[in-house]
Amino acid sequence: MGSENNCRVCGYDWGEPPWGASGQEPTFWICPCCEVEAGYEDGDVESSKAYRAAWLAKGAPWSDPDEPHDGLTTEERLAHVPPGFE
Template structure:
């Protein structure tokens, strides 16, 4: 499946680069966008700066997460009306079916 990935972040609107989880003004790659925090995404469980270091590693982690059922890493933080397909749109993730 061909995939496209586009960065739609701005100063107050950050997303996990793997799963599109909304992070508000928190940037997992630091204020400069280049210094990873090494924190963990509560949704997909990626360690920012380790497993999402390149476009290829983001794609690989994302594909594994989706293939495993897109399960929440920290289920207590999962929104009641969560929709993984809608969340992935935050990072302009698309698959050609």
């Protein structure tokens, strides 16, 4: 269900690919939802899943108070995690 525009950890829709058009060039953006840094803490499936587990254990908080909430529940957002990173 997810796409190249979605966070590998929480499924947040960045609006453009956080790993670049090729999927190989990380932007190092910080996700406003889970606070993962694209290209650092989500470089592979295992690290993405570990970061997700830690974020969920904290109650899956929305991290950036300056970025408006996307209106999705955690479960709805997680449904958009890119394939292979679920």
